[in-house]
Amino acid sequence: MSTLAATVESIQSNDGLNIVTFALGEQALSMVSLELDEALSVGSKCLLGVNASSVAIGKNLSGMLSYSNQLSARITAIESGELLARIVLDISGNRLESLITLASCKRLGLKRGDEVTALIKGTELSVSRVLA
Template sequence: MNRLKARVEKIEAADTLHIVTFLWEGVTIRMVSLNLDAGIVPGKEVMLGVNFSSVAIAKDLGGSVSYTNQVAARIAETEEGELVTVVRMQIGATELAALITTGAFRRMQLKVGDSVTAIIKANDLFLEEVLT
């Protein structure tokens, strides 16, 4: 499980649907939430979560992608398995891990030190804990 310490910047709401904008490691990321705790307000520090399998990796990304959260990263470590590979990326002071197929890992020729884009759908982020 990835844990991201972030600060709430903005909340947009329509009925029970919310889009929450956070500042994380100097970049803006967004989360879609159906039910949002009333204590979540701009300025609050929170811990967000995202599963390893919900993080995609792009190399030499060109063009548009509908996924809201696209963050520049550098590959710090890889753990290649027979079927799946864990790719650990560094984003500021935070490590973000992605679980991808080993076939994709080899096809993309990913290696430690590569600059990549970590991609996370806004509805794959979740609020784990309110810190302040």
């Protein structure tokens, strides 16, 4: 699981459903959650968790997507196995990992140094820890 250091920008709540927007450097992230840590409030610094298998990679994207989190990233490493590839990304100084099929990695022509878009559904983020 990757962790991202972020700051809470806003919290919207309605009927037990919460949408929290975070600042990750100059970029924004949104999380959809049924439960929130009581210590979480606007301005809180926290660590967000996301599984590598929940991070998709886009390259040369154009058009609109329903993913609420579309983060500009740079590939810092690629570890290829027989079937899967682990893509290590730098996003605003945070390390994020993506686990995709080796076939997808080859189809996209991914290589170290590429600028890509990390795609994460808002339901796939979680607050690992509230720092302050």
